[in-house]
Amino acid sequence: MKKLAIATVALVAAATGIARADSVLVLNSDEASYSVLSRSSRTEIARHPVGREPHHLIVTPDGKEVLIGSTVTNELLGLDIKTGERRRIVKDIIDPYHLGFSPDGKWFVTAAYRLDHVDIFHADGFRLAGRIFIDGLPSHMAFDKDSKTVFVTLQQSGRLAAFDLQTQALKWSMPVGNAPAGVIMLPDDKRLLVALTGEDGIVIVDPRSGALQGNLQTGKGAHNFWPKGDGRHYFLSNRVEGTVVLLDTEQMKVVASVRIPGGPDCMDITLDGKELWVTQRFLRRVAVIDIEQMKMVASIPVGKSPHGVFMLRPGPTAGQGPLRAVSTSGETR
Amino acid sequence: MRDLIDIWVGTQTWIFETLVSPLMFHFGLMAWYEPGYNAVEYVMLGVIQILVIAVGMRFFERRWPLERPSGDDRLVGVDRVYTLLNKLGIVPLAIFVVTYPIVTHIELQIRTWGYAPPSLERLLPWLGDSALASFLVYFALYDFAAYWLHRAQHAFPWWWALHSLHHSQRRMTVWTDDRNHVVDDLLITLALVLFAQVVGVQPGDYVIILMVGRLIESWSHANVDVSFGRLGSRLLVGPRFHRLHHALSNPQERHIQDHNFAPVFPIWDILFGTAIYDDRNRPTGVDDPTVDADNGRGWLAQQATVFWRFARALVPRFRRATAL
Numbered sequence: 105m106k107k108l109a110i111a112t113v114a115l116v117a118a119a120t121g122i123a124r125a126d127s128v129l130v131l132n133s134d135e136a137s138y139s140v141l142s143r144s145s146r147t148e149i150a151r152h153p154v155g156r157e158p159h160h161l162i163v164t165p166d167g168k169e170v171l172i173g174s175t176v177t178n179e180l181l182g183l184d185i186k187t188g189e190r191r192r193i194v195k196d197i198i199d200p201y202h203l204g205f206s207p208d209g210k211w212f213v214t215a216a217y218r219l220d221h222v223d224i225f226h227a228d229g230f231r232l233a234g235r236i237f238i239d240g241l242p243s244h245m246a247f248d249k250d251s252k253t254v255f256v257t258l259q260q261s262g263r264l265a266a267f268d269l270q271t272q273a274l275k276w277s278m279p280v281g282n283a284p285a286g287v288i289m290l291p292d293d294k295r296l297l298v299a300l301t302g303e304d305g306i307v308i309v310d311p312r313s314g315a316l317q318g319n320l321q322t323g324k325g326a327h328n329f330w331p332k333g334d335g336r337h338y339f340l341s342n343r344v345e346g347t348v349v350l351l352d353t354e355q356m357k358v359v360a361s362v363r364i365p366g367g368p369d370c371m372d373i374t375l376d377g378k379e380l381w382v383t384q385r386f387l388r389r390v391a392v393i394d395i396e397q398m399k400m401v402a403s404i405p406v407g408k409s410p411h412g413v414f415m416l417r418p419g420p421t422a423g424q425g426p427l428r429a430v431s432t433s434g435e436t437r
Numbered sequence: 438m439r440d441l442i443d444i445w446v447g448t449q450t451w452i453f454e455t456l457v458s459p460l461m462f463h464f465g466l467m468a469w470y471e472p473g474y475n476a477v478e479y480v481m482l483g484v485i486q487i488l489v490i491a492v493g494m495r496f497f498e499r500r501w502p503l504e505r506p507s508g509d510d511r512l513v514g515v516d517r518v519y520t521l522l523n524k525l526g527i528v529p530l531a532i533f534v535v536t537y538p539i540v541t542h543i544e545l546q547i548r549t550w551g552y553a554p555p556s557l558e559r560l561l562p563w564l565g566d567s568a569l570a571s572f573l574v575y576f577a578l579y580d581f582a583a584y585w586l587h588r589a590q591h592a593f594p595w596w597w598a599l600h601s602l603h604h605s606q607r608r609m610t611v612w613t614d615d616r617n618h619v620v621d622d623l624l625i626t627l628a629l630v631l632f633a634q635v636v637g638v639q640p641g642d643y644v645i646i647l648m649v650g651r652l653i654e655s656w657s658h659a660n661v662d663v664s665f666g667r668l669g670s671r672l673l674v675g676p677r678f679h680r681l682h683h684a685l686s687n688p689q690e691r692h693i694q695d696h697n698f699a700p701v702f703p704i705w706d707i708l709f710g711t712a713i714y715d716d717r718n719r720p721t722g723v724d725d726p727t728v729d730a731d732n733g734r735g736w737l738a739q740q741a742t743v744f745w746r747f748a749r750a751l752v753p754r755f756r757r758a759t760a761l
Binding site for chain 2: 132153385386408
């Protein structure tokens with residue numbers, strides 16, 4: 105009977121191409137497709153084509169759409185945040201590997217990983233304000249609270265660079281360690297955390313100068329962050345170690361860990377805050393972690409090299425105002 | 438199907454996480470993390486191909502041989518070396534190291550101009566609903582490019598100097614397909630990778646196209662008296678069709694090797710007037726003593742002498758020096 109229900113849901117979703125708030129999107133970066141999963145039944149219910157090599161996604165400042173960056177076809181695919189329905193394609197966004205909106209929603213930034221540049225757009229109409237060519241594989245990004253600066257990790261050159269959003273000028277570029285990837289700004293706006301994929305942990309960086317303030321061992325191949333939602337705890341995937349750990353950023357220590365095989369990468373939390381979904385790049389699966397127990401409770405098959413993951417939602421939450429920018433490095437939720 | 442995928446990627450992940458990933462991490466090669474994982478799959482596919490050739494295809498060669506055993510059987514040994522070096526990723530890794538900066542430079546230049554590869558699924562939406570149809574379309578496009586590259590290998594004297602090594606084998610078998618000079622392999626790889634990027638072949642599809650294509654090509658070199666039938670031999674290149682392309686030229690058929698170029702789909706030869714279908718059994722090889730001398734040499738000696746042949750064909754000064 106359960107199988108019949110799942111099949112019915114799958115049939116309807118596949119036929120209409122529309123998902124719903126129970127759905128989860130997963131970008132299959134090596135297959136030019138995205139999977140739509142049912143969160144409740146934990147199955148893939150549809151798979152839709154998208155450009156080429158989709159890696160990350162981002163919610164628009166008005167909270168109505170989620171944009172998928174298609175790196176090889178230089179475009180963004182906009183989906184309705186509630187239904188997953190296709191809304192639009194934004195052309196001429198070159199190599200949009202990682203994406204982010206500034207917290208005030210005025211700036212849209214892309215890190216062109218293959219093409220070595222950072223593009224800063226006026227978010228309104230995606231008008232290019234400035235393109236900064238910079239060596240070293242621009243990888244992930246974070247913003248400061250007042251939307252003046254964007255921080256971008258340079259995975260190959262081992263640096264973190266800060267750009268002024270208004271002038272699109274480089275403010276500073278500092279060495280932080282081997283293969284920096286995920287970066288987040290903590291709520292105090294005074295500490296950046298940078299995950300070092302070529303090492304076994306993270307570093308704490310002063311956002312004003314780029315100076316290193318400390319480090320923390322978390323596991324080999326520290327890669328990407330996702331906020332737990334309380335402003336204090338953050339999840340971190342360790343790709344080589346094959347773990348996801350929970351960081352307490354007040355005590356600056358690892359407080360929990362769970363083994364996730366297959367190169368864990370991007371994450372998202374269910375709207376009730378009970379589950380963390382993590383892409384397992386190598387295994388072509390998405391793991392589901394019970395947050396309270398910090399235990400993997402399911403692993404769902406998807407396409408090849410799943411990367412970005414996102415929970416569709418019933419729109420901006422009442423009483424909280426419009427959703428602020430959410431990126432795959434999870435600076436705000 | 439999903440069970441098979443799980444077994445495959447589970448094995449690949451285990452090999453990668455146990456053996457390769459720690460080494461890459463130790464030597465600071467994390468920028469190559471994803472390519473490293475894909476390389477494991479390449480080697481796994483190579484092992485599968487070797488097994489299919491050594492067990493499956495060789496069965497047909499033993500059971501239904503076209504050419505009976507002869508003294509030339511000893512010439513096959515070096516072709517096995519070529520197959521192992523290629524299928525186990527040793528030659529491809531060397532080629533990757535050389536071609537990667539070139540391919541990257543060209544790709545980045547093209548993309549900086551704003552070029553984005555076309556998405557066939559957007560032009561033909563039904564392709565997006567069928568992974569098999571999409572795969573076959575990209576496979577056909579890839580084979581079309583390979584057909585013209587193969588013609589170029591025969592048309593340019595300097596390229597023929599390299600490619601003639603492949604044709605020099607008098608004892609053609611399932612092992613002959615990989616018998617190529619590394620510079621020849623490098624040029625073909627470079628051209629096909631760039632073509633695949635311009636057309637927009639998915640990285641995942643590219644690996645499968647490469648594997649299926651090379652298996653069919655190994656089979657087309659087989660020493661077997663087996664036919665796909667009148668229709669089948671027009672859909673897929675088989676041993677009889679490709680053996681004609683390797684035929685030794687004779688006074689009546691001076692340009693016999695300028696036919697049946699297609700690697701996988703004979704449609705290209707039919708469309709462009711280079712197809713010949715007949716059931717005559719011809720000896721294989723090259724009617725040129727300097728090329729025929731490749732037979733009997735080992736891998737290294739073949740690579741060295743053929744490179745010199747290539748250099749002489751490429752640089753007129755070397756030709757004059759040799760003539761003196």
